[in-house]
Amino acid sequence: MRSGFRVFKHKKTHLMRVSLKSAARLLVAHPVSNLSVKNFSLSQSHTLTPTLFLPLHSHRPAKTLVRIATPSFRSCGCAPMSTFQVRDRIDLSDIERSIFDRLLATLRHFHLETQLRVAGGWVRDKLLGKECYDIDIALDNMMGTEFVDKVREYLLTIGEDAQGVCVIESNPDQSKHLETARMRLFDMWIDFVNLRSEEYTENSRIPSKQRFGTAEEDAYRRDLTINSLFYNINTDSVEDFTKRGILDLKSGKIVTPLPPKATFLDDPLRVLRAIRFGARFEFTLDEDLKVAAACDDVKDALAAKISRERIGTEIDLMISGNQPVKAMTYICDLTLFWIVFSLPPEFEPAISDGCERLCISCLHTAWNLVDLLGESTFTAEQKRLALCAALFLPLRNTTYKEKKAKKIPVVNHIIRESLKRKAKDAETVLNLHQASHKFLSLFPCLASDEDVQVVDHDWMGDLVDIPVYSRVRVLTGFLLRELKDFWRVALLISTILHPIDIEDGPSQLDKRRDLFNTVENSITKLGLEKVWDVKQLINGKDVMNTLDLKGGPLVKEWLDKAMAWQLAHPSGTAEDCIEWLRETNSKRVKLQ
Incomplete structure (x- = not known):
């Protein structure tokens, strides 16, 4: 919960203090005095101290002590209270228009009938009025590498050159099924892949057969309906083949185009992507999606099929995003916490039940403190590592x-x-x-x-x-x-x-x-x-000359003592420090 609210949880009740500036209506269901305090302290060096837990979510609705009617309540994981603003059309930037013009010119130059469609996140973000610099283009009748070669050849005919080209190989064992060709145009990286349709054997989610698919087939193979939208460059239009993408954007829902369990077994990382997008846009997770994400088959697949690098990247994006507490709460609610943050086989002391909830409480406190202290207090890197440490x-x-x-x-x-x-x-x-x-x-x-x-x-x-x-x-x-x-x-x-x-x-x-x-x-x-x-007043050579030492760990020990003296005497000089060094050593020699 961000500034303006303070939420605490005890057993199955919630108490919310609401800033009068933030809430127009306040409905009190029970006296505040009914809320008792949980004895708890993280500090080892102190006795147990009364501390209130931060808000934690479960699948079961909690009995509320105080309710408010405000859209900001979505940040606690509740359903959105209003629709989201979605644009009717996509407005291109000058650079995007230049990129697409070059691609269309390539089609005309080689008399190609290829349909060029921007897929996924770029379409979603543009419809939400957000800028996006991650352009993925799906091709309906050729491989990405083949089309990139055509673009390079066309650019040479007009005196231009692609700034960089590379190929990212497919890796079916890690649920990365498509080869991707990448090139740089107008200082933006563009990815090219073919539309695909896949067939599977009974006991495997690794495709046994792949072929060029239709845009509709490809849309249904996407992770989420809000990511299944296409922008057809040829026709300058948005295509919603699942008939749910725009609707779910407007209503703020995270839904899979196909049954969620099959979608997650296809690529288990989609569970974390669903969580990340749900938190990022403050959308609600579909109930069937949550059931599928928490089932044993999907959890086993996430642990076994997905590389730890890909999992780590998703977690980094969540921690660095605008709703890290909500993302981690989703992970906890779906019983994925110890799948994602897996522990070594043996450790001590034993971790108590509910430790993951305590982890999220610490994260929540850190997140709110960063907000209270002001964004300028920490750099983005410091903020990321602060949240990880918390x-x-x-x-x-x-x-x-x-x-x-x-x-x-x-x-x-x-x-x-x-x-x-x-x-x-x-x-x-x-x-x-x-x-x-x-x-x-x-x-x-x-x-x-x-x-x-x-x-x-x-x-x-x-x-x-x-x-x-x-x-x-x-x-x-x-x-x-x-x-x-x-x-x-x-x-x-x-x-x-x-x-x-x-x-x-x-x-x-x-x-x-x-x-x-x-x-x-x-x-x-x-x-x-x-x-x-602050530079140290004396160095190792000064110590060796003053104390007649030939090196070794004693030099480092005396340098630390000299630094302590320097901190204690901020106005002291190098000569003062050397004199202190000589006197201190002399006293110690006499005591030996």
Whole structure:
């Protein structure tokens, strides 16, 4: 639920606080005092703290304490309350018109009778008034590679050249049945495929026979009715062969052209695509579609037939999209969570029932905090990884063992193996989880109105040589030097873990935002906002010359001590630091 609303769930009841600016009508069904508080806390270092769960959805309707009549309620996964605006025709941009003119000129040049149809998402988005730069063209009587060769040949006759051409091979084992030819025109990549019709053996969804199909056959083989529309370039018209595409666009429904189970077994990734589009456009999932998506045959096919790279790409698109919480809630509701985010065979400690719901609650909190803090607070990449870190936050202490008996967080397995994302993504998320614990230990100092310098921490070495009044600055400085530009992301994750008293005063979410802002301001006042860019006053050679060392781990140890001194004495010079180094070493030698 976005700004203006606060939704909490306890057992099978919901409570919604509604901004008077956002709701014209408010119907109270039961007294608010009937809602009890669930004792729960994510923080390991604190006792159980009263915390309200965030909204979670199930297939069964919940008894509502408060109802509102507002279109924004769709963001909680409910049915849309009004139709969606769909255009009567497609308006082409200048570049699109130039591209299509070249393709039509190719047909005329070679006297071809080929029908050129733009398929799928481009048609859908243009009808919804959205820009789309992903153009897929379906051909009715030739292969994509054959037509691309014709286009290249025509362009040469008029003194132009295709900027790039490639072929993407089919891979039936991974439910990618069509070879795709790709070329670049007017700085846009265009994909060309043939219309297809497929036949299957009884026990396999890999096509046993493929032939050129009609546009109607191809439309029914598409994943969703809203993606089955064609724009016929030859006739400049939209074609709706399923007779449902435009209707479902207007009513906001996610439906498959053919029976959903057969559609999903054809390509199980379509389950995730249905979820992604349902969340992206805030459309409702068809009831038969939901039943099919949750059936064992489809779940087994999704786990066995689809490459983890393709699954990871879909999840990335959901997390980076406009409704990641809704997308993950759909995945959870359809009992697909542990299929998508598969775990290693053995891990410890055991994951409790309902952990996936807790993951979504953390994601929801992070999503709302990002919204409250403002889009400019985080880059797109920081926001994506913040949401990933929040989603897997309840799993941060669960580990598994490698062959070498080394314990590794299961989050690493999920990101690198289940989703096949970059090693850097996994490393960043794990670092954020670790850093959030460190930030928590600093909150009593950084979030206090008083000058508190006693820090209860277990993540940095001896600070006996650092003045007490400077220890908060030193600890915070080292933490930010580790995190660099991602320190605000770690701070965001820490606020999710921090126990919040919500009995009186502002809402839980507002308090977490205020905590973030307070700590951020404290860090700015300490002059640490870009501390990782601060050059160290002395280097390893200075340490070796001053302490008569020949290298080794002691040099790194003394460099860290020198950095701590530098953070404690921001006005100090290199000469001051070397003198401190000499005096400190002399004291330690005398004590030995």
